[in-house]
Amino acid sequence: MKTTLISMLLILSGAFPLSAQTSEGLYRSFLNPDKAARPRVWWHWMNGNITKDGIWKDLHWMKRSGIAGFHNFDAGLETPQIVKRRLAYMTPEWKDAFHYMLTVADSLDMEVTVASSPGWSETGGPWVKDEDxxxxxxxxxxxIQGGGKLKLRLPEGFDVTGKFQDYHMASDYISQVFMSRKFYQDIxxxxxxxxxxxVPMRELRPVVTASRGRVTLEQLxxxxxxxxxxxxxxxxxNSWVQVEFAKAQTIKSLQWSGVSSNGDIQALSYSLSASDDGIHFRKITDLGYQGCIEKTANIxxxxxxxxxxNIKNSATDSSLISMLRLFPVNRVELSADKAAFAFYRYASSAYTPSTTDAIPLGNIVDVTHYVRNGVLTWKAPEGRWRIYRIGYSLTGKTNHPASLEATGLEVDKLDPEAIRSYYKNYLCTYLDASQGMMGKRGIQYILTDSYEAGPQTWTIRMRKEFMRRRGYDLTPWMPALLGLVINSAxxxxxxxxxxxxTLGEMMTEYHYDGLNDILKExxxxxxxxxxxxxxxxMTDGMDCKRTADIPMSAIWMRYNQKKLSEPQxxxxxxxxxxxxxxYGQNIAAAEAFTTNGYRDGALVYSPAVLKPxxxxxxxxxxNRFVIHTSPHQPVDDKFPGIGLGVYGQWFDRHETWAEQARVWTDYLSRSCYLLQQGRFVADVAVYYGEDTNITGQYMTRFPSCPQGYAFDFVSPSALKEVLMAGGGKLLSPSGMEYQVLQLTNVARMSLSVLHKIAELAEDGVVICxxxxxxLxxxxxSLAEFRELVDKIWNSGRKNVFTGFPLGQILAKRGIEPDVDFLGNKEKLRYVHRHLPEGEIYWIANQTPEILRPKVSFRISGxxxxxxxxxxxxxxxxxxxxxxxxxxxxxQFTPYDALFIVFVDDADVPFVRFPEISKTVLAKIQTPWEVKFQHRRGAPERAVFDALTSYTASPDMGIKYFSGTATYSNVFSLDKKLFGQKAYPKRIVLDLGDVRDLAEVYVNGRKQGVAWRAPFRIDVTDAVKPGRNSLEVKVVNVWHNRLVGDVQPGARPVAWTQVDFYKPDEPLLEAGLLGPVKVEAEY
Structure with missing residues (x-):
């Protein structure tokens, strides 16, 4: 694997655009960024609602809106049929539409990506066999009790398809179809x-009761x-389940299982109490959260x-309790989570307490060869023996949310042959549908979306893989996966x-890294x-992306703006x-602005709302946006139209501001163009530990890094296989240079990582x-572990620090902040890109305030x-x-972002430019004629004596209007202005407040689109002496119309497949709010 990664690095490290260029050349490309910088969109085809007319219109809208490509999905989500003829997935009609789509996209020079399965997650379909x-x-x-020949019919293995043991809960028809399958094989x-x-609790025959309901010992x-x-x-x-023993018992651990009536395991919380008389109970402990339905805790x-x-049900309804076992011995803490039956992010840090109850490894005997037809015939030695029949069944996870005909089992993520077979089937269908348009033209990329296929704990080659990777036999240790403590805690x-x-490595190598070889074919x-x-x-997220051509992430959108984003x-x-x-790809993409319309607001997102x-x-x-989402709109008589169920964005040609979208994509493209130049500058490499992943570990907080310094995360594999020491720095083949390696989450560390840290310390890298x-x-061995720890931390090294804040260490090493905001530290964020000829800094104001900071940069000349x-x-x-x-x-306006470009040489060490002064040339206070977009429920035209929100209008058509309204007026400019020597640098139209966008025309000439505050447009080249005509096309979002459509007695104007709003939903201000004036800037 190391050889493969290094080879990949040598290919990718040429990706950083480091060629020298002048600021003018850079600026020309900045004005009109290339395809690499422009956004893509996710383009969902929903449940067969597909037309060639809609395809042509969608793609041409994308092209003129500055979108460079799309990721195509075929999804279901029970979307209703709104076309005359539904095109089912991979039918001849569907394939014909798909090929037509590729020919149109090719004619527009658009990048085409296809998801790795129908739906969006992950790799599954109807062609996946049960065994795969x-x-x-x-x-x-x-x-059993030993001491004689045993002939025991073993309990039948669970052949139930579902999440854990014999548990499943089918929530919909598709789930019911696949959960009904029976599959089992012995291990x-x-x-x-x-x-x-x-002694098992069952043998002690306690009396079990419940606060409300009947429970039996057998059930528990x-x-x-x-x-x-x-x-x-x-x-x-509140409720409880009680166990009453005939005499007092000493208990050290317990195992239990419960769900709320709707199948939600997270709705329940637990504690344990004890009593000597059944009347007076004392609390023993709270039982913390665990991810699996079966839970284990030591007490x-x-x-x-x-x-x-004691059970606390947040849903206040009934609970299903299917297990409660009390043990006189210690068990593995959080055993099911630690065995990877669930993904609780703190499971790996839950230590099993030291115990004298551990079972010696020699006490575990493989008796598989004594079993015939489910009967164990074995001469059992003296003593109490616990017989485990261990096998495997299906999780039943299907690709989702696909249409019914495109749904099937998720493929085995740990089996390279099953994965190859899956992709051979999948890609061959697309090769056929595309009529060979795959590679340089047509389909160019495959997307593996966020992993939502759930846990997998077995594959047919598991024991061989474990032996190859770990060097010892898995089999005798398997009881530890079931909760037994072996040898020692x-x-x-x-x-x-x-x-x-092992599970993580296999999935990484076979499901992610191995995909590259398949795709190359x-x-x-x-x-x-x-x-x-x-x-x-169980994978490391960086490892999943390390060999991807474009590593990708996701960022969700919250309309309320209280959180511009969230740590995870x-x-x-x-x-x-x-x-x-x-690794050198240079491009970091993201599924951007995903939202849940019920929770976060639906069809309320203007560019100004999205920008922060x-x-x-x-x-x-x-530095590459992939906007989620732009659903295919097959027809034009339903608008806003089809969506991805409750999920947005709704960024398509039926969006109210669709024809103004170019200003938004230009902002994203220009920003990404500069953020793709050169290489990223970071002083700190944050190593985040093993047996974890970044988004789980940092769901609520970031690692602490002092203001003015940037950091990258470093995975264990990147640390061991990619990074190296050089000149006291941490270096990568791609050109990255880190001044400090910061270690986090290192309470436990493997020897392979420890050896690498020792090597780096020896070579002078600063480690804190x-x-x-x-271990x-x-x-x-533990002795080798301790020896290495002493060598690194206890030998007086001057480049290894523990117990000191990172900022103090950086200062001590003479590493100045890259950026010092000199005040406003918590309000500004930055990115630094290094070019051969200079530096690019990007700084964003993440507040609604106007800021005027002085900013100090680590550069001169x-x-x-x-x-x-x-x-x-x-x-x-x-x-x-x-x-x-x-x-x-x-100077920053609210939620502003600026690039500070240092490319041209400085002639002098000090430059001061005068501040811009403004003079009002005209105030537009005369009545406005307003024409409303047709088919939107408003009158054709109205006169506004004063500028106010549509929502204040007594006319219901105006009050609830969403769309484009054209405001017309005139203003006059003094002829003397145009003859004076001190002519303004700029003449600017200030629109005051606008909800939400304004496309401005002066004397019939388009002057641009104002899309965020301050809503100011340069009209210098369009104005003339005397009378000037002004036309402002104001576009507001869909929200108000959707609320209007659910008013009592209303005749709906819009159509969505989901009813997002109720009649009492507050309306959003809308329209041109002003005041409007013309200003001169000197």
Missing amino acids: GMKKIVWREVD AVLAVKVSEED CNDSISDGAVIASDQNG PMTTARYFRL EETDRFLFDWRM YGLKRYSESHEAWRAN FESDIRESASVAHI TADAAMACGL GDKPGQ AGREG KKPQIWHADTGMKEPASYETRDGRTVVDL
Whole structure:
């Protein structure tokens, strides 16, 4: 794998555009960015609602709107049929439409990407056979007494298709179809000699009762998760299940399982109480969250006759309790989560307590060869033996959300042959549909979207893979996957680390890295997302993206603006950006502005609302936007039209501001163009540890990095296989240079990582962070681990720091901040790109305030220019050079973002430009004639004596109007203005406030589109002495019309497949609000 990665790096490291150019050449490309910088969109074809007319119109709208390509999905989501003839997936009619789409896209020079399966996640379809589906370990257990020949019919293995053991809950028709399948294969039968004290609760025959409902001992103690008791909650959501022993028992751990009545395991929280008399209970402990339906916890050793599992149901309805076992021995803490049956992000840090109850590895006997036709015939030695029949069945996960005819099992993510077979089938269908248009023309990329296929814990080659990767036999350790402590608590946790790492490595290599070889056969490349916003599987997210041609992430949109973005999404973007920086792809893309219309607002998003989130994404390293989403609109008589269920954006040709969208894509494109130039500059490399992923670890916070310094994340594999020391820095073949390696999440560390850190420390790299406390994995010895730790941290090295803040270490090493905001530190964010001929800095104001900061940059000898991506304008900046740094005066409007470009040589160390002065030339206060877009429920025209929001109008058609309204008026300019020597630098139309966009015409000439505050348009070249005509096309979003359509007695004007709003939904201000004036700038 290391050889493959290095080879890939040598190919990708040429991707950084580092050729020298003048600022004028750079500026020309900035004004009209190339295809690489322009956004793509996700283009969903929904449930067969496809027409060639709609395809042609969609693609031509994309092209004129500045969109360079699209990712095509075929999805379902129970979208209603609105076309005369539905085109079902991969029918001849569908293929004909698909080929037509490719020919149109090719004629427009558009990049075409296809998702890796029908729906959006992940790799599945109706051609996947049961034996090639995703698999999970299942088991049955029975206790016996040894000392003679045993002939035991083993319990039947669970053949149920579902998430865990025999549990499944089918939520829709498609799920019911696939969950009804039966599949089971044996793995091994193991006999485990347990202590005589480890008596199962079932043998003790306690009395079990519940607060409300009937529960049996068999329900609580059998292996079944489906066989449970319904326990009603009281009005506060409380209930309990009680175990009453005949005499006091000492309990050290418990195992339980429960869900709310709708199948939500997260709705329930638990605690455990004990009593000696059944009346007076004492609380033993709260039982924390676990991700799997089956939960295991160790408790303070407690002796009592009565034990109660207290249940708190946040839904205040009934709960299904299908397991409650109390153990006199310790078990593996969070055993199901640690065995990867679920993805609780803190599972790996939940230590199993030291215990004397560990089972020696020699007490585990593989008796598989004594089993015939489900009967174990074996001469069992003396003692208590627990027989485990371990096998595997299907998880039943299907690709989603596909149409019914395109739905099938998700393919086994750990089986390279099954994956290759899957893609051969999938890509051959597209080769046929495209009529050979794959590679340089037609389909160019495959997208693996965010992983949503759930856990997988088995594949047919698992034991061989484990032996090859870990160097020891998996089989005798398998009882640890079921919760037993083997040899010692520490060694069991180390085995479970090896298990999770093996699952992650296999998925990374086979499902992600291995895909490249398959795609090359078809001339294709790939975009790849990974976990998105949490921990979605056992892989490392950077590893999933490391060999992708375009590493990709996601950022969601929140309309309320209280959060411009959220840490987990910013972490995802930084993950992709870090991959692009270290491995050399340079491009970091993101599924951008995804939203849930019910929760976050539907069809309310103008460019001004989207911009702060776009800027937050770029601050994290994003430099290619893939807008989510632009659903295919097959017809023109339904608008806004089809959507991706409840999910937005709704960025398509039926959006109200569709014909003004170019100003928005130009802003994104200009920004991304400069953010793709040169290479990223970061002083800090943040190593985030093993057995984790970035988005899970940093869901709520970022690693601490002092203001003015940037960082990249570093994965264990990147650290070991890619990065190297040079001149006391941490270097990558792509050209990245890091001054400091910061270690986080290192309470446990593997020997392979520890060896690399020792090597870097020896070569002078500055290392800071805590030293590891425990060995992760069973590789190597504890003595070697301790020796290396001492060598790195306890030998007086001057380049290794622990216990010191990162900022202090940077200062001590003489590493100045790259950017010093000199105030406003929490309000501004930056990105720095290094060019051979200079530097590019991008700074964003993430507040609604006007800011006028002085900003100090770690550069001298170059004069700064300010480039505006929203308008394409540039201007020289006032600056001063002192102490080897350049201090620049900047001014930010609310949610503004500026590029400060240092390319041209500075002639002098100090430049000061006078501030712009403004003079009002005319105030437009006469009545406005307003014409409303037809077929939108408003009158043809109206006169507004004063500018006000449509929502204040008594006319219901105007009040609820959404679309384009054309405001007309005139203004006059004094002839003397045009004859004077001191003619203004610019004459500007100030529109005051606009909701939401304004396309301005003066004397019949288009002057541009104002799309964010301040709504000002340069009209210098259009105005004339005397009378001037003014036309302002104002566009507001769909929201108000959708609210108007649900008013009592209303005749709907718009159509959506989802009813997002109720009649009492507050309206949004709309229209030209003013005041409008003409100003001269001097």
